[in-house]
Amino acid sequence: MTTRVPRTRVDVERGARVERPDTVVVEEPLEIRVGETAVTATMRTPGDDFDLSLGHLLTEGMVGSAHDVAAMMHCTDVDEDGSPTFNVVEATLAPGTSLLRPARERTQSMTSACGVCGSASVDAVRTSSRFPVADDPIVLDPAVIAALPDALEARQSVFARTGGVHAAGLAMPDGTLLTVREDVGRHNAVDKLVGAAARERELPLAGTVLVVSARASFEIAQKASVAGIPVVVAVGAPTSLAVDLARELGMTLVAFTRGPRFSVYSRPDRVLG
Amino acid sequence: MTTRVPRTRVDVERGARVERPDTVVVEEPLEIRVGETAVTATMRTPGDDFDLSLGHLLTEGMVGSAHDVAAMMHCTDVDEDGSPTFNVVEATLAPGTSLLRPARERTQSMTSACGVCGSASVDAVRTSSRFPVADDPIVLDPAVIAALPDALEARQSVFARTGGVHAAGLAMPDGTLLTVREDVGRHNAVDKLVGAAARERELPLAGTVLVVSARASFEIAQKASVAGIPVVVAVGAPTSLAVDLARELGMTLVAFTRGPRFSVYSRPDRVLG
Numbered sequence: 183m184t185t186r187v188p189r190t191r192v193d194v195e196r197g198a199r200v201e202r203p204d205t206v207v208v209e210e211p212l213e214i215r216v217g218e219t220a221v222t223a224t225m226r227t228p229g230d231d232f233d234l235s236l237g238h239l240l241t242e243g244m245v246g247s248a249h250d251v252a253a254m255m256h257c258t259d260v261d262e263d264g265s266p267t268f269n270v271v272e273a274t275l276a277p278g279t280s281l282l283r284p285a286r287e288r289t290q291s292m293t294s295a296c297g298v299c300g301s302a303s304v305d306a307v308r309t310s311s312r313f314p315v316a317d318d319p320i321v322l323d324p325a326v327i328a329a330l331p332d333a334l335e336a337r338q339s340v341f342a343r344t345g346g347v348h349a350a351g352l353a354m355p356d357g358t359l360l361t362v363r364e365d366v367g368r369h370n371a372v373d374k375l376v377g378a379a380a381r382e383r384e385l386p387l388a389g390t391v392l393v394v395s396a397r398a399s400f401e402i403a404q405k406a407s408v409a410g411i412p413v414v415v416a417v418g419a420p421t422s423l424a425v426d427l428a429r430e431l432g433m434t435l436v437a438f439t440r441g442p443r444f445s446v447y448s449r450p451d452r453v454l455g
Numbered sequence: 456m457t458t459r460v461p462r463t464r465v466d467v468e469r470g471a472r473v474e475r476p477d478t479v480v481v482e483e484p485l486e487i488r489v490g491e492t493a494v495t496a497t498m499r500t501p502g503d504d505f506d507l508s509l510g511h512l513l514t515e516g517m518v519g520s521a522h523d524v525a526a527m528m529h530c531t532d533v534d535e536d537g538s539p540t541f542n543v544v545e546a547t548l549a550p551g552t553s554l555l556r557p558a559r560e561r562t563q564s565m566t567s568a569c570g571v572c573g574s575a576s577v578d579a580v581r582t583s584s585r586f587p588v589a590d591d592p593i594v595l596d597p598a599v600i601a602a603l604p605d606a607l608e609a610r611q612s613v614f615a616r617t618g619g620v621h622a623a624g625l626a627m628p629d630g631t632l633l634t635v636r637e638d639v640g641r642h643n644a645v646d647k648l649v650g651a652a653a654r655e656r657e658l659p660l661a662g663t664v665l666v667v668s669a670r671a672s673f674e675i676a677q678k679a680s681v682a683g684i685p686v687v688v689a690v691g692a693p694t695s696l697a698v699d700l701a702r703e704l705g706m707t708l709v710a711f712t713r714g715p716r717f718s719v720y721s722r723p724d725r726v727l728g
């Protein structure tokens with residue numbers, strides 16, 4: 183997940199300038215295909231590519247279950263020098279299965295007249311979930327919530343703790359972390375996590391908590407809802423649309439989880455008082 | 456750029472739980488169209504939508520100059536209740552002008568056989584720049600570089616300094632910030648900045664520095680190169696592909712710019728020793 187690169191370290195105060203190689207997170211494009219159709223290309227950190235691909239198909243609402251994907255294979259491209267340049271995962275759907283919705287990209291490139299402004303894209307952005315997270319009976323001890331970011335960080339690799347990588351974890355109501363995944367992109371970290379979890383158990387991931395090292399954006403809340411996760415706990419700030427979506431769906435949204443303090447933006451009734 | 460939302464503030468240590476509305480950054484989808492074709496949909500912070508649209512078209516290599524866009528208009532959609540739900544900017548190209556490359560989304564949804572794995576998408580991800588940033592004679596005093604993050608932060612709104620918003624600034628070699636733009640998405644902040652700058656002067660933005668509050672990912676370096684900006688200074692970590700691209704193009708890439716220290720990952724000869 184990391185690589186060494188040349189680096190010149192400068193300290194203005196000390197007037198120092200040293201050449202010292204640095205370790206940086208690897209970022210490479212991955213194309214995800216279903217059959218021969220490219221459904222997306224994303225900049226990701228290599229590793230857990232099958233988790234990422236399955237998770238992306240699930241959280242974008244393109245497949246409903248891990249069983250809908252019969253096989254996944256890597257398919258590597260080479261450049262003029264014969265060295266691999268680009269990674270492709272090709273997923274094969276189970277017999278009799280087809281994509282539940284088209285790839286977001288295709289929807290975006292549709293042409294539509296201005297009278298129905300944006301409706302195709304609104305639909306593309308808002309993937310309705312089949313799972314009513316509002317009904318999930320999960321409740322959480324505030325001390326468990328406050329401890330989640332440290333637990334997540336403890337499960338990250340040493341490099342990840344030094345910067346540049348986002349982490350996503352799936353926790354039980356007692357704070358036990360079932361699975362942790364890391365990526366240069368926060369959406370990819372969540373996709374990897376959901377993909378990994380969906381191989382272990384059927385969706386919805388009821389009774390669990392999604393913990394993210396990053397901000398709580400609309401897409402993070404959206405992906406959680408599609409996976410049937412009733413609680414999202416973020417270290418960073420929430421966005422307005424993430425709050426709107428959480429309130430609309432009855433998802434518990436916690437953000438600014440730092441030290442003993444956190445803020446609940448939706449469904450605080452699930453946090454024991 | 457911000458909105459008030461309900462919030463329950465919890466402090467585990469003090470056993471405190473108070474209801475206190477919070478200010479969060481607004482995140483809403485924007486669809487950018489050229490004529491009747493949707494070229495992208497992005498989650499962005501409303502404001503500077505024309506800068507964002509123009510900047511996106513420029514940094515994705517779809518138009519070569521601000522003059523190629525004759526007009527931009529807002530086109531607002533309404534939901535069932537008649538309230539606006541989705542924003543669309545429709546750009547009209549100047550007579551005789553056409554898109555230099557198709558929208559990334561269309562390339563991604565092309566079908567290709569596995570023998571030419573990923574080539575369509577590699578091309579989609581890597582937008583070649585027309586401007587040789589390697590030849591830019593800019594040189595920088597290390598003290599100027601170290602001061603850029605504070606200068607950027609001073610130009611952000613009060614809320615932005617409290618979390619949740621990324622900033623991008625365009626600086627002169629003496630550290631003067633010409634323009635600053637903010638957005639919930641770091642790519643959008645750069646697009647807004649380039650769009651704003653491209654209305655003032657022709658590309659390339661030679662002799663300038665792009666300062667970003669976030670990490671230096673591939674796409675940030677890419678957008679800078681397409682705009683002809685020879686130096687990128689990031690507060691956060693760089694990714695491997697950003698370093699690779701900067702070294703390939705001869706762009707100066709500075710990251711981890713914190714206090715008196717920073718790290719130069721490419722073309723350190725432009726940093727006075």
